[in-house]
Amino acid sequence: MKIAVVCANGKAGQLIVKEALSRGLDVTAVVKGENRSAAGKALIKDLFDLTSEDLGGFDVVIDAFGAWAPEVLPQHSASLKHLCDILSGTETRLLVVGGAGSLYVNPEHTLQVMDGPDFPDMFKPLAAAQGKALAELRERNDVKWTFLSPAGDFQAEGERTGKYILAGEELTLNSKGESIISYADYAIAMVDEAVKGNHIQQRISVVRE
Numbered sequence: 001m002k003i004a005v006v007c008a009n010g011k012a013g014q015l016i017v018k019e020a021l022s023r024g025l026d027v028t029a030v031v032k033g034e035n036r037s038a039a040g041k042a043l044i045k046d047l048f049d050l051t052s053e054d055l056g057g058f059d060v061v062i063d064a065f066g067a068w069a070p071e072v073l074p075q076h077s078a079s080l081k082h083l084c085d086i087l088s089g090t091e092t093r094l095l096v097v098g099g100a101g102s103l104y105v106n107p108e109h110t111l112q113v114m115d116g117p118d119f120p121d122m123f124k125p126l127a128a129a130q131g132k133a134l135a136e137l138r139e140r141n142d143v144k145w146t147f148l149s150p151a152g153d154f155q156a157e158g159e160r161t162g163k164y165i166l167a168g169e170e171l172t173l174n175s176k177g178e179s180i181i182s183y184a185d186y187a188i189a190m191v192d193e194a195v196k197g198n199h200i201q202q203r204i205s206v207v208r209e
Contacts, residue, residue, distance in 0.1 A: 003194055004058045006030040006047055006065060006083070008037040011156050012097050013064035015187040023191065028058070047079050052086045060194045061087065062095045073129040080133045088142045095194055097186075098149040100179070101127025102134050103171040103205055113152060113171055134203060144200045148190055151181040151207040158182025163209040164189050172207050181208045 003020055007013050008029035017037040020027045028041040030050070035042035043054060047065060055061055065079045080096065087094055101114035101123065113119060114127035134147055152171065164185050165174060173179055189206040193199060 001060065001195065002026045002028070002058045003060045003062060004028045004030050004043070004055060005037070005039070005062045006050075007032075008039060008042075008064065009033070009035070010064050010066050012066070012183050012186070013037065013062075015183050016062055016064060016097075016190050019184075019187040019191045020194070023195070025191070025195075030054075048082055050082070050086060052090075055083075055086060055092060056090070058092055060093045060095060060197075062097070062190060062194065064097045066097070067129075068126060070125060073125055076129045076133040077136055080137060084137070084140050084143045084145070088140075091144070093144040093146065093194075093197055093200065095190060096137070096145065096147045097190070098134060098147045098203070099127055099130035100149050100152045100154065100171070100205070102131035102203075103149055103152075104169050105171050107170075109169060138203075141201070144197075146193055146197075146199045146201075147203040148186075148193060149203060149205040150186050151205070152179035153181070154186070155180065155182045158184065160184035160188075161208060162188065165207045165209055167205045167207060169203055169205070172205060174207050174209055179207055181206055 009031045014037045017039045027039045029037040029039035030043045067075045
């Protein structure tokens, strides 16, 4: 299986590359500058300059794009649209590193985590940008996409336990009543989905056991 990890130099991207390589998968890091991931193969190119030809040979493209500064938050939508456009109509699956703010907190799916009174104001713009990108992604029937949301407490330096609970559109708590997962365990779930492809055109979520 050939996998491209876009924005592989980021914290999530690097761990996804590492996890995929540990399983013997053929991994190419797509990075804007020097490749800092463990991938032996790299495509040095800005995400917005990628073409259909660049990604045409891959079974799966994993989008690990991240933007946090207010002036670049719209790039969540723009970057995802660009990747969808160049993968449109192909068999290549697109897996997206998403956020938790857009997970639902009621069975009717009318309230999201970011709507809650305890959701930190500082994270609302990011959650809104990621939620908008997801809403736009849902309109794409021409792409084999999967959007994977982490738990609410997404820990970059958290331990790799090797275990996780796969959930759906609603915020899910573990047996301890926690919504938490490390980047390393998230990477396991992402690569599992890359290999299995069980949730095409769906948003799924993951939490530590």
